[in-house]
Structures are given as structure tokens and as C-alpha cells.
Amino acid sequence: MSVILVLIVVVAGFSFWWLLQQRVLAKPWLEYGVHTALPETDVSHMPTAKIGLGIFLAVVASLFALFASAYFMRMEYADWQSPPLPRILWFNTVILVLASLALHFAVRAVREGRPDVARLALAAAGLASLLFLAGQLTAWRELTAGGYFLDTNPANGFFYLMTGIHGLHILGGLAALARATVRAWTEERIDERLRLGVELCATYWHFLLLVWLGVFVLLAGWAGDLVALCRQLLT
Amino acid sequence: MVDATPRADDIIPPAEVPELELYHPKSWWTTYVFSQDAKVIAIQYAGTAIAIGLVALVLSWLMRLQLGFPGTFSFITPEAYYQFVTMHGMIMVIYLLTALFLGGFGNYLIPLMVGARDMVFPYVNMLSYWVYLLAVLVLVASFFASGGPTGAGWTLYPPQAILSGTPGGQSWGIILMLVSLIIFIIGFTMGGLNYVVTVIQGRTRGMTLMRMPLTVWGIFTATVMALLAFPALFVACVMMLFDRVLGTSFFMPALVEMGQQLSYGGGSPILFQHLFWFFGHPEVYIVALPAFGIVSDLISTHARKNIFGYRMMVWAIVVIGALSFIVWAHHMYVSGMHPWFGFFFATTTLIIAIPTAIKVYNWVLTLWRGDIHLTVPMLFALAFIVTFVNGGLTGLFLGNVVVDVPLSDTMFVVAHFHMVMGVAPILVIFGAIYHWYPKMTGRMLDERMGRFHFWVTFVGAYAIFFPMHYVGLVGVPRRYPELGDSAFIPASVHDLNAFITIAALIVGFAQMVFLFNIFWSLRHGKEAGPNPWRATSLEWQTPTTPPPHGNWGDERPVVYRWAYDYSVPDAPQDFIPQNDPWPQKVPAARQA
Numbered sequence: 094m095s096v097i098l099v100l101i102v103v104v105a106g107f108s109f110w111w112l113l114q115q116r117v118l119a120k121p122w123l124e125y126g127v128h129t130a131l132p133e134t135d136v137s138h139m140p141t142a143k144i145g146l147g148i149f150l151a152v153v154a155s156l157f158a159l160f161a162s163a164y165f166m167r168m169e170y171a172d173w174q175s176p177p178l179p180r181i182l183w184f185n186t187v188i189l190v191l192a193s194l195a196l197h198f199a200v201r202a203v204r205e206g207r208p209d210v211a212r213l214a215l216a217a218a219g220l221a222s223l224l225f226l227a228g229q230l231t232a233w234r235e236l237t238a239g240g241y242f243l244d245t246n247p248a249n250g251f252f253y254l255m256t257g258i259h260g261l262h263i264l265g266g267l268a269a270l271a272r273a274t275v276r277a278w279t280e281e282r283i284d285e286r287l288r289l290g291v292e293l294c295a296t297y298w299h300f301l302l303l304v305w306l307g308v309f310v311l312l313a314g315w316a317g318d319l320v321a322l323c324r325q326l327l328t
Numbered sequence: 329m330v331d332a333t334p335r336a337d338d339i340i341p342p343a344e345v346p347e348l349e350l351y352h353p354k355s356w357w358t359t360y361v362f363s364q365d366a367k368v369i370a371i372q373y374a375g376t377a378i379a380i381g382l383v384a385l386v387l388s389w390l391m392r393l394q395l396g397f398p399g400t401f402s403f404i405t406p407e408a409y410y411q412f413v414t415m416h417g418m419i420m421v422i423y424l425l426t427a428l429f430l431g432g433f434g435n436y437l438i439p440l441m442v443g444a445r446d447m448v449f450p451y452v453n454m455l456s457y458w459v460y461l462l463a464v465l466v467l468v469a470s471f472f473a474s475g476g477p478t479g480a481g482w483t484l485y486p487p488q489a490i491l492s493g494t495p496g497g498q499s500w501g502i503i504l505m506l507v508s509l510i511i512f513i514i515g516f517t518m519g520g521l522n523y524v525v526t527v528i529q530g531r532t533r534g535m536t537l538m539r540m541p542l543t544v545w546g547i548f549t550a551t552v553m554a555l556l557a558f559p560a561l562f563v564a565c566v567m568m569l570f571d572r573v574l575g576t577s578f579f580m581p582a583l584v585e586m587g588q589q590l591s592y593g594g595g596s597p598i599l600f601q602h603l604f605w606f607f608g609h610p611e612v613y614i615v616a617l618p619a620f621g622i623v624s625d626l627i628s629t630h631a632r633k634n635i636f637g638y639r640m641m642v643w644a645i646v647v648i649g650a651l652s653f654i655v656w657a658h659h660m661y662v663s664g665m666h667p668w669f670g671f672f673f674a675t676t677t678l679i680i681a682i683p684t685a686i687k688v689y690n691w692v693l694t695l696w697r698g699d700i701h702l703t704v705p706m707l708f709a710l711a712f713i714v715t716f717v718n719g720g721l722t723g724l725f726l727g728n729v730v731v732d733v734p735l736s737d738t739m740f741v742v743a744h745f746h747m748v749m750g751v752a753p754i755l756v757i758f759g760a761i762y763h764w765y766p767k768m769t770g771r772m773l774d775e776r777m778g779r780f781h782f783w784v785t786f787v788g789a790y791a792i793f794f795p796m797h798y799v800g801l802v803g804v805p806r807r808y809p810e811l812g813d814s815a816f817i818p819a820s821v822h823d824l825n826a827f828i829t830i831a832a833l834i835v836g837f838a839q840m841v842f843l844f845n846i847f848w849s850l851r852h853g854k855e856a857g858p859n860p861w862r863a864t865s866l867e868w869q870t871p872t873t874p875p876p877h878g879n880w881g882d883e884r885p886v887v888y889r890w891a892y893d894y895s896v897p898d899a900p901q902d903f904i905p906q907n908d909p910w911p912q913k914v915p916a917a918r919q920a
Contacts, residue, residue, distance in 0.1 A: 145449060258566075
């Protein structure tokens with residue numbers, strides 16, 4: 094359960110830091126009058142949707158951290174046999190990096206007010222993400238063709254489960270990305286809503302790229318080596 | 329006193345952030361059914377939760393009938409008994425308590441108490457309720473599926489949960505249970521995002537975090553915890569579903585069942601327990617923290633005194649929330665663990681007693697020399713303190729490894745957790761309903777029926793659960809449908825079991841009085857007016873009662889003070905609403 098505990102420590106640390114910014118040391122019984130409070134305060138002018146997305150991403154992080162915890166705990170049992178890593182995963186990783194990059198450029202384009210670049214970048218990101226999903230399906234087919242079925246070994250089970258859940262998150266993101274893309278192609282100019290939508294998509298994609306890199310490291314077995322190394326250093 | 333008003337011309341600067349654009353419903357359907365108004369959603373949540381909770385109540389009667397009078401009712405087979413136990417536990421903990429506190433009270437109170445017009449993502453909020461309803465319907469469907477609902481116990485421990493020896497294990501029961509939980513978690517996440525972000529972003533001017541009523545603090549912290557803890561249950565459910573449907577061996581060890589070698593092998597039931605309790609223990613506080621918050625407000629209002637140690641109360645809520653993530657393995661002492669782990673988890677468990685005790689002392693000190701009005705909500709709040717202390721003390725017993733090992737899986741544990749997370753939060757729910765019903769409907773609940781309901785429930789709950797401690801100390805195991813002629817069980821246990829059953833039936837019927845009261849008072853209750861308890865927090869200061877969609881009329885309130893200005897010396901009344909600028913006059917810029 095160490096992975097999830099590390100995440101909890103990070104989240105708790107961030108929460109305490111945030112609370113300290115919010116005058117939790119104040120003595121409310123001694124004060125009256127209007128404080129400038131959120132949402133118009135001294136601090137956060139961040140759009141509500143971004144804060145909402147940030148909290149949602151914390152939930153997703155907790156989900157994957159728990160999968161990783163379960164992975165490590167299950168790994169220690171004798172019957173564990175990792176499947177070979179499908180080579181196409183390298184290709185998929187590159188594609189997902191490209192999708193993330195495309196969204197990065199889309200954000201820059203909407204900020205600089207260049208709708209044509211934004212349209213192309215959004216479409217490219219969408220296509221790359223679809224390609225990534227197709228690539229993941231190919232990886233699954235490769236595994237089944239090699240006889241590494243879901244139920245033959247828990248390691249295979251985790252492979253399908255974690256790539257599947259990650260893919261579902263990409264799929265959900267694609268719905269939002271599709272809306273932003275359609276908006277970019279139909280509207281003449283870039284408005285506030287489009288800008289926000291593109292920025293949210295980009296954050297989501299960067300985050301899912303990060304999650305994918307974590308999942309990839311886990312499935313490739315390097316994480317196990319890393320943990321073993323840490324243990325040796327500690328003992 | 330620190331004066332924080334901007335002094336120049338006494339003008340409050342105009343709001344910098346544009347108002348939330350509300351969706352204006354056009355038809356009856358979008359006003360009352362597919363409503364995006366948090367208050368309507370709250371009532372939908374509460375209605376659904378109470379309806380499914382009644383099912384769980386009836387299940388508890390059936391269980392008690394079997395325990396009190398074994399062999400009398402032929403339709404309660406051991407299999408049926410296990411199904412009743414499981415569904416009673418699961419419904420009460422998740423579909424009633426979690427949904428009612430966060431989905432019900434969270435939706436109703438957060439926007440009103442922080443001065444918002446609605447939740448920040450109203451559409452997602454509406455979706456949250458309908459997904460929750462779907463989860464409940466899937467759960468109900470399992471009662472009618474062949475093989476019936478699952479009888480695995482509410483903890484759903486593998487491997488037994490998905491084997492043929494357990495009711496529903498090899499039929500639809502367990503599948504529908506897991507699917508329902510997964511749907512519930514998805515729906516809850518939608519709602520939870522709203523509750524958290526509304527507190528962060530939706531507060532009105534002047535409403536700093538440290539001016540929020542403790543109710544909001546409790547619900548806020550509980551929601552943050554739930555957002556982080558429910559994924560553990562999600563992971564556990566998905567993996568168990570894979571084990572059951574697709575034949576993986578995440579949790580399932582190699583097994584021989586009825587002489588047949590099963591295809592599973594090598595899995596770890598302990599892994600499931602870790603995941604389940606990583607959710608399960610925070611869940612206790614997900615239910616308790618909103619109750620803590622609500623009870624603080626009830627006590628302060630009805631004792632006409634500011635809450636004692638507001639800052640400590642807030643910090644204690646946050647600290648309890650954080651600590652509750654590192655105590656989960658105290659549910660697993662008997663599963664076997666390294667002694668150092670047992671030591672660690674016993675220590676963290678006992679440390680939680682410190683912030684919890686701070687809260688109890690502060691409630692008592694709030695009452696000290698207060699002008700206590702023994703209204704029905706206050707009675708329930710006082711009953712909560714007593715009951716929570718009772719349940720908490722037995723928690724100290726069970727938190728220690730050496731004491732827990734012999735008591736584990738006895739009726740003592742059942743008595744403990746019913747006191748601390750069953751009866752105590754339910755008492756708060758009742759108190760809260762008596763307290764806020766006038767705001768929801770404009771009418772008071774009937775006082776005499778309320779007092780009857782309170783005394784029967786309170787005394788009855790003790791009649792049920794106090795003897796159960798003794799029954800557990802004697803060594804009677806939990807989850808046994810029948811005790812038989814075991815030598816170590818004295819005759820007194822059988823008498824007590826019959827007594828407990830009768831008490832449970834009586835308490836159950838008293839709840840019907842409460843339900844009747846709710847419907848009867850809708851029409852015949854006394855007119856309440858906008859602020860019948862003369863309370864300070866913002867929900868009582870709405871221009872109309874019950875508040876319409878958008879809550880605040882033309883302008884959102886401006887907050888000048890914290891929520892606990894009761895009995896302030898020299899003040900014109902014994903309470904000063906949060907949006908009252910006393911001792912200043914309303915600034916000229918706002919009078920126009």
C-alpha cells in the first residue's frame with residue numbers, strides 16, 4: 094500500500110499548505126466586517142472548471158495509485174509471471190507524447206489568437222489519441238495471440254485492467270476534446286469558452302500521459318527492479 | 329475586535345467575478361424531476377436514501393426475529409439470514425448514510441450556508457443523483473434475481489464471496505452488488521466534485537473559510553476523504569468482478585470446492601482486505617464528520633452560545649480526516665500481520681481519540697452555562713454526544729490488538745460499530761431533519777410526535793445495543809443465524825436476544841411515527857417563518873422560505889461575521905445573523 098500512502102501524503106501536504114494560505118489561524122470570533130473572500134479575493138482567479146478538473150485528477154491519481162499498490166502486493170506471490178512487453182507499446186508511448194505536444198501547441202495557439210493553428214493542433218491531438226487507443230488494442234491482440242490471456246496469470250490480468258482503465262479515461266477525454274474541436278472549427282474567432290476548453294483538455298492529456306508513463310514503467314517490470322533496489326539500499 | 333471592513337466611504341467593492349449562470353427550468357419535468365437545483369437534488373437524494381434505508385430496517389427486523397426466536401420463522405433460512413445481514417449492512421453504510429449525509433445534507437446546506445446560488449456544476453450534480461438512483465435500482469434488482477442478493481457479509485471478503493457456498497456467490501447476487509457499488513462510486517464522484525469545488529469557489533463575499541459553519545467543514549472534509557477513499561473500493565470491486573466473471577485470480581487462492589479443484593490459484597484474499605479497509609475506515613469518518621459538524625451547529629444554536637473552540641473544532645475535523653487514512657489495518661488484526669504493524673496501527677488508532685476527545689469536550693463546554701432549549705433537535709444532539717462517547721470508548725478496547733483478538737467477530741464488535749457509526753449518526757440525521765425541515769417546507773414538524781419519536785428511539789437504541797455488549801463479551805459470535813445448544817452460552821443470552829428483538833421491533837415502529845410526521849406536517853405543521861430557531865447562519869436569512877431556485881433574490885448576501893454570534897453582549901437580539909453588519913449600519917452603497 095506504499096504507493097497510495099505516498100500519494101495521500103502528497104495530497105495531505107498540498108491540502109495543509111492550501112489551508113494555511115486560507116487564514117485558518119484567524120480568530121473569527123474577534124473580527125467583523127467584510128473580508129475579501131473567494132471567489133474575488135487576493136488569490137485564486139483560476140476558473141472554477143480548472144479547480145474542478147484538478148480535484149478530479151487527484152481522484153484519478155488515487156485510483157491508479159491503488160492499482161499500483163495492488164500490483165506490487167500481488168506481485169510478491171509465487172505464481173506471478175509477467176507477460177512479455179509488446180513492442181508496440183513504445184510506439185504508443187511516442188504517439189501519446191505527440192498528442193500531448195499537439196495540445197500544448199493548441200493552448201499556445203488559442204492564447205496567441207491563431208484559430209487556424211489551434212484547429213489543426215486539436216485535430217492532430219484527437220487523431221493521435223485515437224491512434225494510441227488502436228495501438229493499445231493491437232497490444233492486447235498481440236498478447237492474446239501469444240497465449241497471454243487475461244485469466245492465465247494475474248500479471249496479464251493487471252496488464253489488461255490497467256491499460257483498459259487508462260484507455261477508458263482517454264476515451265472520456267476524447268468526448269471533451271471533440272466538443273472543443275467542433276467549437277474551434279465552427280466558430281470564427283477564439284472566445285473565452287474555447288480557450289478554457291482547450292486548456293482543460295491539455296491539462297487532462299498531460300496528466301494521462303504521466304499516468305501512462307507510470308503504468309508503462311510498472312508493466313515493463315522496471316518498477317519492480319526499482320523497488321528491489323530501494324529495499325537493498327534500506328536494509 | 330478586529331475591524332476588517334474596507335473603510336473608504338464604507339463602500340463594498342463590486343464583485344469581480346461574474347455570477348454563476350443558472351439554468352432556468354422551462355417545464356414541470358426540469359423543475360421537479362430532472363432539476364439542476366441543488367435543493368431539489370438534495371430532497372431526491374434524501375428520499376431515495378430513506379426509502380432504501382427502510383428496506384434495510386425491515387431486514388434488521390427479520391434478522392432480529394431469527395436471533396430472538398430461532399426456528400420460529402421457517403422462511404428465514406440460514407442462507408436468507410446471511411443475505412439479510414449483508415444487505416442490511418451495505419445499504420445502511422453506503423446507500424443510506426453516505427448518500428444522505430453528503431448527497432442529501434451536502435446538497436441542501438452547502439450552497440445555502442456559504443451564500444452560493446447553487447452548486448458550481450449543476451448539470452453534473454443532477455447527473456450524480458440519477459447515477460446514484462441507478463446504483464440503488466441495480467442493488468434492488470439483486471433481490472429479485474435468481475439466487476437472491478449476495479450473502480457474503482457487507483465486507484464481501486473473498487474467496488467466500490464468489491463461491492457457491494455463499495448465497496449469490498455463483499449467481500447474480502454478487503455481480504449485481506459489485507456493479508451497483510461501481511456505479512455508486514462513479515455517481516458519488518460527480519457529486520463530490522461539486523461539494524468540494526463549491527466550498528472552494530462558490531463562497532459569497534466575506535465568507536472566509538474560518539467563518540463557515542462547522543456543518544460545511546464536516547461535509548467538506550468528509551467529501552475530500554470520500555473522493556480519495558472510494559477509489560479503493562472501486563479497485564477492489566473491479567478486480568473481484570474480474571475474478572468472478574472472467575476467471576482471473578487477483579484475490580482467489582487455489583481452492584478445492586466439493587471435491588472439485590477450481591481454476592483459481594495463487595491469489596491473495598488479504599490484498600482485498602487491504603483495499604477494502606483502505607476505503608472502509610475512512611468511510612467511518614465520512615459518515616462521522618458531517619455528523620460532527622451538524623451536531624456542533626445544533627448545540628450552538630439551541631444552547632444560544634457560540635461554539636467553544638471553533639478553531640480547534642475545525643482543526644480537529646481536518647486532523648481526524650487525515651489520520652483516518654493510516655488506521656485501516658486495525659480491522660485486520662485477526663487476518664495475521666507482523667507484530668510491528670499491529671503495534672503501529674493500534675497506536676495510530678488510539679491517537680485519533682485525541683482530536684475526537686477535543687470535539688467532545690468542546691461540545692460539552694459549549695453547553696456549559698448555555699441557555700439550553702430542549703427542543704427536539706437539541707434532544708437528538710445531546711443523545712448523539714452520549715452515544716458517540718459510548719461507542720468511542722468501546723473503540724478504545726477494540727483498537728488494541730490483544731483485546732481485539734478475543735473480541736473480534738463477536739457481538740461486542742456489532743454493538744460497538746452500531747453505537748458509534750449506526751445509532752450516533754442516525755440520531756444526528758433525525759436532529760438535522762427536525763432542525764432544517766422548517767427551511768425546506770416552511771412548516772415545523774409536530775413537536776409531540778417528535779418527542780415521542782426521540783424518547784422511543786433513544787431509550788430503545790440503548791435497550792438494543794447495551795445488552796449486546798454483554799452478549800459479545802460472553803463470546804457469542806456475530807453472523808451466526810442460530811446459537812444452538814453451545815455449552816458456553818448461558819441461558820441469559822437467549823433471554824437477552826429475545827428482549828433485544830422486541831426492543832428492535834418497537835424502535836422500528838417508532839420510525840413510522842417519524843415518517844408520518846414528515847408527511848402530516850407538510851400540510852398541518854405550524855407555520856415556521858423564515859428563522860424559527862433564531863439562528864445566525866446564512867440559510868436562515870433567505871428572502872423567501874422555502875428558498876427558490878437561486879436562493880437569494882437579486883443580490884447574494886454579504887457576510888460580516890462568523891456563524892456563532894449568539895448572546896453577544898449589548899447586541900439588540902441574542903443572535904446576530906452572519907449577514908448583519910452590527911454594530912455598524914448597512915453601508916450607504918448597499919442601501920440604495
